[in-house]
Amino acid sequence: MHSKIMVSLLFIVLGYFSQLTIGEDGSQTILAFLAAILIGGYSLFKVGLKNLVKLQFDMKTLMTIAIIGAAIIGEWSEGAVVVILFAISEALEKYSMDKARASIRSLMDIAPKEALIKRNDKEMLIHVEDIIVGDIMLVKPGQKIAMDGLVINGNSSVNQAAITGESVPVEKQVNDEVFAGTLNEEGMLEVKVTKRVDDTTIAKIIHLVEEAQAERAPSQAFVDRFAKYYTPTIMLVAALVAVIPPLLVSADWSVWVYQGLAVLVVGCPCALVVSTPVSIVTAIGNAARNGVLIKGGIYLEETGALKAIAFDKTGTLTKGVPVVTDFEITSDITDHNQILSIIATLEYRSQHPLAAAIIKRAEQEGLPFKGLEVREFSSITGKGIKGTVEGLTYYIGSPKWLEELLDKGLNQEVQGHILTMQNQGKTVMVIGTDKEVKALVAVADEVRETSRTVIQKLHALGIKKTIMLTGDNQGTAKAIGSQVGVSEVQSELLPQDKLEFIKQLRQEYGKVAMVGDGINDAPALAAATVGVAMGGAGTDTALETADIALMGDDLRKLPFTIKLSRKALQIIKQNITFSIVIKLIALLLVIPGWLTLWIAIFADMGATLLVTLNSLRLLKVKDK
Numbered sequence: 001m002h003s004k005i006m007v008s009l010l011f012i013v014l015g016y017f018s019q020l021t022i023g024e025d026g027s028q029t030i031l032a033f034l035a036a037i038l039i040g041g042y043s044l045f046k047v048g049l050k051n052l053v054k055l056q057f058d059m060k061t062l063m064t065i066a067i068i069g070a071a072i073i074g075e076w077s078e079g080a081v082v083v084i085l086f087a088i089s090e091a092l093e094k095y096s097m098d099k100a101r102a103s104i105r106s107l108m109d110i111a112p113k114e115a116l117i118k119r120n121d122k123e124m125l126i127h128v129e130d131i132i133v134g135d136i137m138l139v140k141p142g143q144k145i146a147m148d149g150l151v152i153n154g155n156s157s158v159n160q161a162a163i164t165g166e167s168v169p170v171e172k173q174v175n176d177e178v179f180a181g182t183l184n185e186e187g188m189l190e191v192k193v194t195k196r197v198d199d200t201t202i203a204k205i206i207h208l209v210e211e212a213q214a215e216r217a218p219s220q221a222f223v224d225r226f227a228k229y230y231t232p233t234i235m236l237v238a239a240l241v242a243v244i245p246p247l248l249v250s251a252d253w254s255v256w257v258y259q260g261l262a263v264l265v266v267g268c269p270c271a272l273v274v275s276t277p278v279s280i281v282t283a284i285g286n287a288a289r290n291g292v293l294i295k296g297g298i299y300l301e302e303t304g305a306l307k308a309i310a311f312d313k314t315g316t317l318t319k320g321v322p323v324v325t326d327f328e329i330t331s332d333i334t335d336h337n338q339i340l341s342i343i344a345t346l347e348y349r350s351q352h353p354l355a356a357a358i359i360k361r362a363e364q365e366g367l368p369f370k371g372l373e374v375r376e377f378s379s380i381t382g383k384g385i386k387g388t389v390e391g392l393t394y395y396i397g398s399p400k401w402l403e404e405l406l407d408k409g410l411n412q413e414v415q416g417h418i419l420t421m422q423n424q425g426k427t428v429m430v431i432g433t434d435k436e437v438k439a440l441v442a443v444a445d446e447v448r449e450t451s452r453t454v455i456q457k458l459h460a461l462g463i464k465k466t467i468m469l470t471g472d473n474q475g476t477a478k479a480i481g482s483q484v485g486v487s488e489v490q491s492e493l494l495p496q497d498k499l500e501f502i503k504q505l506r507q508e509y510g511k512v513a514m515v516g517d518g519i520n521d522a523p524a525l526a527a528a529t530v531g532v533a534m535g536g537a538g539t540d541t542a543l544e545t546a547d548i549a550l551m552g553d554d555l556r557k558l559p560f561t562i563k564l565s566r567k568a569l570q571i572i573k574q575n576i577t578f579s580i581v582i583k584l585i586a587l588l589l590v591i592p593g594w595l596t597l598w599i600a601i602f603a604d605m606g607a608t609l610l611v612t613l614n615s616l617r618l619l620k621v622k623d624k
Contacts, residue, residue: 008040033076069264115146156187234267271607275575304565313470425476
């Protein structure tokens with residue numbers, strides 16, 4: 001397609017050069033424009049002529065008739081330009097559709113293709129297609145889980161953000177469910193396979209994306225609908241203009257056939273063809289310069305009509321990286337720097353995902369924790385870590401574990417602090433010896449500084465509802481939702497739950513956007529009217545499934561995109577209205593017989609130029 005456009009464009013340039021040197025009636029000029037028409041319009045003519053034979057009038061029929069009409073009255077350059085404009089608009093549409101279909105391929109690469117299976121006391125590496133329900137799967141630390149199943153032996157932290165969107169890895173023990181495509185962080189797990197490869201959660205996600213994309217009916221463009229009536233009307237008017245005056249009043253046939261052909265030129269849809277694509281290409285170009293990738297005109301138009309927007313929490317409204325939010329000393333004789341150094345030096349030897357947050361805090365405070373000597377270090381999966389520093393054994397872990405270790409348990413004051421922080425959506429770790437609690441550390445996924453401002457701007461733009469969707473627990477979800485100011489919070493959702501919620505929103509509000517960054521968002525992104533992916537943190541799948549990508553991982557681009565889309569819609573309507581009005585005025589000149597070929601060409605090409613200039617105003621829309 002692209003090569004045909006380039007070759008056709010080359011012949012147009014040659015045609016205009018020949019027209020300037022030897023004239024518009026020269027054989028070389030006509031042959032150059034004819035070559036451009038035939039090469040660039042081959043696929044158009046195949047459909048247009050077939051539709052014309054069947055008397056099916058659509059945009060391609062209109063284009064075919066207009067180009068033939070232009071050729072009949074000798075306007076070869078006009079026909080060639082119309083061909084190239086139509087070919088470019090079709091190429092843009094095809095490119096965006098090809099990108100959308102690529103999402104399924106990347107989804108299939110999430111889960112491993114092989115797994116270590118234990119059968120008859122023997123370990124063997126087996127392809128997932130050959131694994132059956134009931135097989136025992138062995139998953140080592142740092143490996144991805146290949147199949148859905150139940151843990152029958154071992155404890156570990158599993159990062160299942162790719163499936164549920166949970167920001168903090170989940171502790172797994174016997175009888176807990178694990179999903180294919182999730183990452184085993186720490187301990188060794190034995191998992192009893194509960195589903196065949198085609199029935200796993202990740203397989204369902206793939207199916208949901210395919211289904212959601214299939215449900216998206218192609219939008220019927222206004223110009224195509226208008227052409228259904230416009231084309232036969234123009235043909236009828238041209239025929240009547242050509243034959244009625246000679247038949248009724250014995251007027252000159254050559255004059256009125258010329259008038260009829262001029263009507264066909266007036267009917268040439270050049271301005272109409274340009275009215276939408278130029279606006280869309282300009283708006284998409286402006287968006288790209290401002291860090292927003294919009295994959296097609298349909299998504300630009302739909303964004304301008306949004307009524308509700310749903311957001312995934314992790315990596316979208318939040319940064320997706322756990323940080324230390326609270327560090328409380330609970331012992332009067334404990335020094336802040338000393339205890340933080342001890343915690344950091346123990347966590348430095350840990351592989352727990354939250355350890356990085358504590359180490360980063362110690363580094364920010366400039367503490368020399370790496371030089372401390374640690375003895376008898378051990379990690380107790382699902383509970384915490386312990387180690388001896390400067391002759392004293394310290395324990396860092398869950399409140400439940402420290403409650404078991406201490407003779408008198410956790411006192412009411414400490415429990416109150418823990419409960420308060422947990423209600424704020426934070427993960428709390430307790431640090432102490434076997435005698436007393438030394439400190440409390442709270443870790444949470446930090447809210448983006450811009451999230452609240454963005455939500456406020458969206459409400460100011462007239463978005464009726466903003467909703468946060470997350471796989472996190474209700475306490476965490478409500479705390480984050482309150483901080484960012486969304487209208488509604490939905491928690492503990494799996495991918496299919498998010499998809500169903502998006503469908504409900506579409507029934508209620510019509511035009512709905514989903515903003516996400518993870519694979520777990522893919523079905524919801526595809527089901528929404530417009531799917532928006534956070535570019536920097538988002539997976540390839542989310543980026544390909546989504547219709548719009550915020551490339552700089554900056555949520556502040558969302559209000560700008562909506563403002564740009566609304567302006568584009570406004571200009572498109574102006575362009576279409578102007579194009580039609582100009583043609584109607586030119587057609588009225590037929591009544592007194594004033595319509596000349598140069599007026600017909602001016603009406604069409606002048607309208608095209610003005611429509612293009614009007615569209616270029618979209619370059620002035622700024623990201624403020």
